[in-house]
Each structure stands twice: as structure tokens, then as C-alpha cells.
Amino acid sequence: FINSLFLSTWWTCVLAVGFMTCxxxxxxxxxxxGQSLTSTIQGTKVxxxxxxxxxxxxxxxxYTAEDSIxxxxxxxxxxxYGKAHVIYGDYELDADHISIDQTNNTMFGKGxxxxxxxxxxxxxIFKQKDSDPVITxxxxxxxxxxxxxxxxxxxxEGEGYLQAKQFKKNEFDDGFFKNGxxxxxxxxxxxxxxxxxxxxxxxxxxxAGPLYLEVEDVPAPLALPFGVFPKKNERSSGLIFPSVTExxxxxxxxxxxGYYFSFSDYWDLAVKGSIYSxxxxxxxxxxxxxxxxxxxxxxxxxxxxxxxxxxxEGTRAAVPAKDFxxxxxxxxxxxxxxxxxxxxxxxxxxxxxxxxxxxGGTYDVTQITQNTLRSSITYDKDLGVFNLTTGLTHExxxxxxxxxxxxxxxxxxxxxxxxxxxxxxxxxxxxxxxxIGFNYTMDGINSINTxxxxxxxxxxxxxxxxxxxxxxxxxxxxxxxxxxxxSPKVTYTERWYTQSIRKTYMGGTTPTIxxxxxxxxxxxxxxxxxxxxxxxxxxxxxxxxxxxxxxxxVMKPSVSLNYTPDFGSDKFGYYRPIENAxxxxxxxxxxxxxxxxxxxxxPTSGRVVSLGFGxxxxxxxxxxx
Numbered sequence: 001f002i003n004s005l006f007l008s009t010w011w012t013c014v015l016a017v018g019f020m021t022c023x024x025x026x027x028x029x030x031x032x033x034g035q036s037l038t039s040t041i042q043g044t045k046v047x048x049x050x051x052x053x054x055x056x057x058x059x060x061x062x063y064t065a066e067d068s069i070x071x072x073x074x075x076x077x078x079x080x081y082g083k084a085h086v087i088y089g090d091y092e093l094d095a096d097h098i099s100i101d102q103t104n105n106t107m108f109g110k111g112x113x114x115x116x117x118x119x120x121x122x123x124x125i126f127k128q129k130d131s132d133p134v135i136t137x138x139x140x141x142x143x144x145x146x147x148x149x150x151x152x153x154x155x156x157e158g159e160g161y162l163q164a165k166q167f168k169k170n171e172f173d174d175g176f177f178k179n180g181x182x183x184x185x186x187x188x189x190x191x192x193x194x195x196x197x198x199x200x201x202x203x204x205x206x207x208a209g210p211l212y213l214e215v216e217d218v219p220a221p222l223a224l225p226f227g228v229f230p231k232k233n234e235r236s237s238g239l240i241f242p243s244v245t246e247x248x249x250x251x252x253x254x255x256x257x258g259y260y261f262s263f264s265d266y267w268d269l270a271v272k273g274s275i276y277s278x279x280x281x282x283x284x285x286x287x288x289x290x291x292x293x294x295x296x297x298x299x300x301x302x303x304x305x306x307x308x309x310x311x312x313e314g315t316r317a318a319v320p321a322k323d324f325x326x327x328x329x330x331x332x333x334x335x336x337x338x339x340x341x342x343x344x345x346x347x348x349x350x351x352x353x354x355x356x357x358x359x360g361g362t363y364d365v366t367q368i369t370q371n372t373l374r375s376s377i378t379y380d381k382d383l384g385v386f387n388l389t390t391g392l393t394h395e396x397x398x399x400x401x402x403x404x405x406x407x408x409x410x411x412x413x414x415x416x417x418x419x420x421x422x423x424x425x426x427x428x429x430x431x432x433x434x435x436i437g438f439n440y441t442m443d444g445i446n447s448i449n450t451x452x453x454x455x456x457x458x459x460x461x462x463x464x465x466x467x468x469x470x471x472x473x474x475x476x477x478x479x480x481x482x483x484x485x486x487s488p489k490v491t492y493t494e495r496w497y498t499q500s501i502r503k504t505y506m507g508g509t510t511p512t513i514x515x516x517x518x519x520x521x522x523x524x525x526x527x528x529x530x531x532x533x534x535x536x537x538x539x540x541x542x543x544x545x546x547x548x549x550x551x552x553x554v555m556k557p558s559v560s561l562n563y564t565p566d567f568g569s570d571k572f573g574y575y576r577p578i579e580n581a582x583x584x585x586x587x588x589x590x591x592x593x594x595x596x597x598x599x600x601x602x603p604t605s606g607r608v609v610s611l612g613f614g615x616x617x618x619x620x621x622x623x624x625x
Contacts, residue, residue, distance in 0.1 A: 061088040061100065061143075076102045083122065084109075088143050090129045095139070096122020105144035111137065124150075128173075132156040136167070146171040153177070157206060160184045160229075164199075175201035181214070182206065182229060184241065191216055194227070205230050237262045240272060247358070249309040251277035255361055266291050274361055280306045280320070282357055297330035297344070306356040321356055325349035339382035346375040351398045351452055371398050387413050396452070404449050407464075412442040436476050444468040445599045468496040469600045480533075487532045494525040495602060500594040505581035513578060515597075524574055524595055526567050526603035534558035549622045556616040561609075568605025575605055 063069075067082025077099055080086070084098040086107065095109035109124035124139040126148075137152030146169070153167040164180035176199070183193030192215045199208030209226025212219055242257035258272030267289035275281040282304035290296035302325040311318040330344035354360075359367035375394035380387070390410040396403050419437045422430070446466040448455075475489040499519045506512045537555040568575045568591070577589040584590065595602040 061086060063087070063098070063100070065098075078102070091141070091143060092127045093124060093139070093141070095124035098124075105142055107139075107141045107143055109136075109139045109141075123152075126150070146173070154188070157182070157201065157229075161186060161190070162201070162206070163190070173203070177201070180208070182208070195219070240270065242274075247276060250280050250307070253277075253361070278307060278309065280304070282306075282360065284360065293333055294336040295330065295332045295342075297328070299329075300325070300327040302326075302349075302353070302357075302360055304353065304357045304360075321352060323350040323353035323356055325353045325360070341380040342378070344377045346377065346394070347373050348375050348394055348396065349373065351396070351401045354398075372396065373398065385415060387415055389413075401452050402449070403452055403455055404447070405455075406445060406447045409445045409447075410443070414440045432476075432478055435478065436474065438472055438474045441471045442468065443471075443600075447599055465597065465599050466498055467599045470494045470496075483535050485534045487534075489530045489532075490527065491530075492525070492527045494523060495595070495598070495600050497522045497524070497595055497598050499598075501592075501597055502576075502579070502594070503592050504579045507580070513581075517597075522594070524602045526564070528562060528564040530560060530562040532558060532560040547624050549624055551622075552620045554618040554620075556614075556618075558612075558614040558616075560612040560614075562612075563610075564604070564608040566605070566607040567603035572603075574603060 063078070063080055063084065063086040065080035065082055065084045069081070070079040071077075072079070080098040080100075082096065084093075084095055086093045086098055086100065088107075093107060093109055096112045098107060098109045100107050109126075111120050111122040111124065113119070114121045120137070124136050125133050126136065126139055126141070127133040132155060134150070134153060134155040136150035136154070139148065139150045141148035148169045150167045152165060154161065154163045156162075160182055161184070162177075162180060162182050164177035166179065167175060167177045169175050177196075178198055180196045180199055181190060181193040182196060183190040185191050185193065192213075194211050195214045196208040196211045199206055206229040207226070208229070210223060211227050212223035214220065238260055240256060240258040240260055243255050245253050245255060247253055253274060253276050255274045256272045257274070258270060261269040261271070263269065267287060269285065269287045271283070271285050273281065273283040282302065284300060284302040287299045289298070304323045305320045306323065307320050308318065326346060326348050328344055328346035330342070332342050334341070354367045354370060373394070373396040375392070377392040379390045381389075388410065390408055391406070392408045393406040394403070417437045417439050419434065421436055422434045444467070446464050448464045450463060470493065472492045473489065474491070475487060478486045478488075480486045498521060499517050500522050502516045502518055504514045504516070506514050534556060537557070539553040539555075540550055541552075542550045574595065575591045575593055577591050581589050591605070593602055593605070
């Protein structure tokens with residue numbers, strides 16, 4: 001029965017007529033695709049135009065327009081007005097006016113004349129897949145075959161720009177153009193370029209000819225019958241062409257002549273140099289690096305030799321000024337190395353670099369007027385029990401020409417407080433000595449405050465001041481008389497230095513005190529004792545009427561007592577009398593601390609006993625629900 005049914009001529013005719021009717025209706029009746037169209041739809045609309053064949057969908061487009069959308073049912077054309085946008089497969093088109101001819105499978109885009117400015121606006125912008133967008137005056141495109149033609153085209157080709165009055169594209173993605181210009185100038189009307197009569201563009205190269213050089217619309221007496229311009233989508237090493245300009249004080253400038261090195265997909269390097277006609281020159285090396293999901297950054301090293309235009313060349317005073325600048329940025333992704341963080345922000349250099357070189361030839365007003373340079377490099381590491389933090393800092397005053405360096409500083413801290421006598425095993429009632437706990441912190445620093453002239457001279461680096469400080473607080477918390485909290489504590493601090501000072505009285509008509517640095521390891525320690533007592537007092541008032549249910553008052557009084565011994569006595573040796581100094585009116589010789597110029601403040605001279613009181617009040621109210 002089934003075979004006879006499908007072999008029947010009558011049933012075959014019925015199915016064919018019905019199927020063709022459905023196809024014809026889908027093609028000519030947009031409402032069958034779920035659209036509700038009127039002759040003119042105001043506002044922004046999103047629609048889907050579909051065309052079906054006997055086997056599959058051949059066309060599916062999504063379009064919008066800011067002004068209006070009009071549908072011509074007779075000719076099967078959709079008109080989009082005002083910032084129109086169409087997406088069809090891998091193709092994307094933006095223009096002020098777009099028309100979609102569904103019968104011939106074509107799209108047309110163009111701009112419009114602004115009635116206020118009388119300028120051509122809303123030029124078509126065409127993009128395909130991952131290629132660079134193409135800007136044209138008008139565009140005609142067959143979205144089924146991939147062929148198209150445009151007028152007044154401008155596109156990016158490799159490291160340059162290609163402009164053509166006419167441009168055609170075939171189904172193999174090859175382009176053909178007439179009356180074009182290839183240039184590295186990014187202006188709409190380039191100042192220079194290679195004028196091309198005809199050319200072909202494919203994925204790897206541009207073949208053109210005849211061609212000649214043109215500068216400021218003036219043809220140069222140099223022409224070639226044909227030329228081949230390589231066009232690579234990936235980065236590659238190559239020569240960096242310079243630009244020519246002029247500086248009022250340093251003369252003509254050949255700027256940024258250099259070479260670009262593409263070492264890998266992860267980092268590259270550009271080395272460039274500039275030279276002035278009056279003898280000044282500068283160069284820089286700029287590197288970029290990035291590894292996805294790990295880190296990224298950039299590094300710039302600049303050097304300049306600048307002649308002072310106010311001085312006479314050839315004289316002893318006319319010595320070129322040597323300047324440099326270092327710029328480094330590094331950022332690490334948090335997920336790259338959990339528990340470890342490294343970051344860098346470095347901006348350092350000689351004080352006159354920005355002013356003498358006009359910010360490296362950029363004439364950036366912000367850099368030229370900048371008065372302070374700062375740098376910071378940090379490294380944090382979670383060591384489990386300890387946490388390590390290290391850093392290098394730099395601050396430079398360009399006006400005073402002073403520099404403050406910290407190379408490096410570090411801090412090592414215990415993450416949690418340690419209870420050495422606490423019982424390990426099943427929890428139970430603690431003994432008083434099991435509540436004794438301590439912490440530990442170690443800090444280190446190596447710093448210098450000087451000028452940029454003295455920093456790198458002989459003996460400049462020996463003026464660094466350094467030290468290490470250890471701090472161990474020991475505390476205990478006990479309950480006394482049921483209602484009181486007693487907290488005794490002991491704090492021990494020790495400092496390590498690599499040098500100390502000695503002071504000598506120098507007599508004469510103008511008495512002075514000479515200070516000498518004595519190298520060598522020295523340690524200074526101090527300790528203090530303290531105890532605190534605190535308790536809590538509670539008061540509550542209940543209300544039977546109103547919205548307030550109750551008010552509670554909590555008072556937390558506390559008393560503390562602290563004691564520090566006299567570390568200025570001779571038995572500790574931290575303070576010394578000034579050598580050869582005369583006694584004062586009380587018969588005492590002035591004394592000084594041997595560590596007073598060290599980075600960490602040492603113990604104080606004299607016994608210290610302090611008594612403190614505190615009272616904390618907290619009032620709370622409860623309202624009815």
C-alpha cells in the first residue's frame with residue numbers, strides 16, 4: 001500500500017503543488033516568519049527575515065534601525081533608516097541607510113547628508129569574520145555569493161592603510177581596486193603615500209601597478225611598473241620607519257627610527273632612536289610581555305643627550321646633558337600562583353629628563369610639569385605559619401633633586417598566636433599556664449636619603465641606614481573573683497644595627513659636635529611589663545507601654561598599669577656622654593644615644609610608669625515587632 005501510494009502520479013502532483021505553495025508563501029509573505037509589519041515602523045525595531053528552500057534555511061538576518069523600518073511587499077525589499085545595523089552570518093553592516101533585497105539576495109548601504117552641517121554622515125562600515133572593518137561611501141553586496149562593490153573605500157591592510165575610489169570583491173575573498181593609495185598616514189586625506197592605478201588584495205599580499213610616490217598631493221619623479229606589498233596577519237620583526245618634524249630650539253628631528261623584534265607570542269621589543277640637526281639625540285627600548293592567566297607588563301628604558309641651545313657650541317660650558325628614564329609595570333593574576341603576589345610600578349630617572357627632552361619628544365604637559373616620581377615593588381608570600389612581605393620603594397623630588405630609597409624592606413609575621421603550654425589532645429578545662437600565648441614579628445629595612453648627584457658617586461651607597469627589629473609580645477588572660485578579667489603582659493623588643501655613632505665635642509671659637517659612623521654589628525633590646533583589669537556592668541529597664549520594650553546599658557571599665565625600666569643607665573651601654581664635652585650648670589655631661597640615626601627608634605632614657613583608665617558605654621534599645 002505504501003509503495004503504491006508514493007508511486008501514484010495523483011499523490012505526487014498534490015504534494016508538489018502543496019509544497020511549492022508553502023515555499024512561495026514563505027518567500028513573499030514576511031508575516032509567515034512571525035513578523036508584524038506596516039508600511040512604516042517608527043522607532044527601533046528588531047526583526048528576522050527568513051527565506052526557505054525545499055531542504056534548508058538559506059537566509060537569516062537580524063536588523064535594527066533607530067529611525068524607521070519600511071517593508072516593500074511587492075518587490076520584497078526591507079528599507080532601514082537611521083543608524084541601521086544588519087547581521088547576516090559572518091557579515092556585519094552599519095550605515096545610515098540600508099536596503100535588503102530578498103529576491104536578489106543583495107544589500108545596499110550608504111550615508112546621508114546632514115542638513116545642519118552639510119556633511120556626509122553615517123558611512124557604511126562593513127566587517128567580515130575577524131577581519132578589520134572597511135569604511136566606504138557606499139556599498140553593494142550579494143550576501144549569497146559573497147561578491148560586492150564599494151566606492152570611496154578605506155581599510156587597514158597590515159601596518160598601513162589602503163584607500164580606493166572603487167573596490168570589488170569576489171567569492172574567493174580577493175579584492176580588486178582602482179585609483180588607490182597605500183600609506184601609513186592615518187588621516188582621511190593622507191599627507192603622503194604610494195599612488196596606485198590598479199591593484200589586487202588577498203590574504204597575504206597586495207599586488208599593484210603602475211604606482212608612484214606622492215607627497216602632499218605632489219607626485220614624486222619616481223615610479224614603478226608594479227609592486228608587491230606583503231600583508232601579514234601575525235606579528236613579525238621589521239624596520240620602524242621614522243617621521244620628520246622640527247623643534248624650535250633643537251632643529252629638525254628624525255623621530256623614532258628603529259627596529260621591532262617579535263620574539264614570540266608572549267613578548268616583543270621595539271628599539272627606536274631620534275636625532276636632531278643640532279646634535280641632540282635620544283633612544284629608548286620598549287618591551288611588552290604577557291602570558292594569559294599568569295602575568296603581564298611593559299618595560300621602557302630611555303636615554304637622551306641634549307645640547308643647551310643657549311650655550312655656544314665648542315666651548316667648555318657647552319657639555320651635553322645626559323638623562324635617563326625607567327618605566328616598568330608588572331601585574332600578576334591572582335590565580336597564577338595562589339599564596340604569592342608580585343607587582344611592580346616603577347617610574348624613576350634623572351631629574352631633568354622630562355624638561356630637557358620634552359617628555360621624550362611627546363610634549364606631554366603632564367610629564368613635563370611633574371615634580372615627583374614614585375616607585376613600588378612588592379612581593380607577598382604565604383609560608384603557612386608565617387606571612388612574608390617584602391618591598392622596594394622610591395620617591396624622588398625633581399625640584400629639590402632629592403631621593404629617598406628603601407632597598408629593601410621586609411616583614412615576617414606569625415599568622416596566628418601560639419600557646420606553647422596548651423594541651424594537645426581532647427579538650428578539657430585549661431590550666432592558667434595553658435593560656436599563655438605569644439606572637440612574633442620581624443621587620444627589616446635598608447634606606448637612604450640623599451640627592452641624585454651623590455647617590456651614584458664614590459661612597460654614596462655606603463650611606464645606607466639599615467636595621468632589623470624583633471618584637472615578641474607575651475600575654476595571659478585570667479578570670480579573677482568571678483567578675484574581673486586580669487591580663488598581664490610582657491613585651492620584648494630587640495633591634496640589630498650594622499653601625500652606630502660616636503659624638504665628640506670640638507672646642508674653639510665656634511664649638512661644634514662631630515658625629516662619626518662606626519661600622520659593626522650592634523644589638524639593642526628593651527622590655528616592658530603591664531597588667532590590665534576589666535569587667536562589665538549590665539543594667540536593664542523594661543517598659544510595659546509604648547513601642548520600646550526594653551533598654552539595656554553595658555559599662556566596660558578598665559584599668560591598666562605599665563612599667564618600662566631606665567635603659568639610659570650606664571649598665572646597658574645604649575647612651576654615652578659626649579666625648580670631651582664640658583659639664584652643664586648642674587655638673588652633668590650631655591649624653592646621646594648610639595643608635596639615634598638608625599632607622600628604628602631605640603629604648604628611651606629614664607624609667608617610665610604609666611597608669612591608664614578607660615570606660616566604654618553601650619546603650620541598646622529593643623522595639624516591638
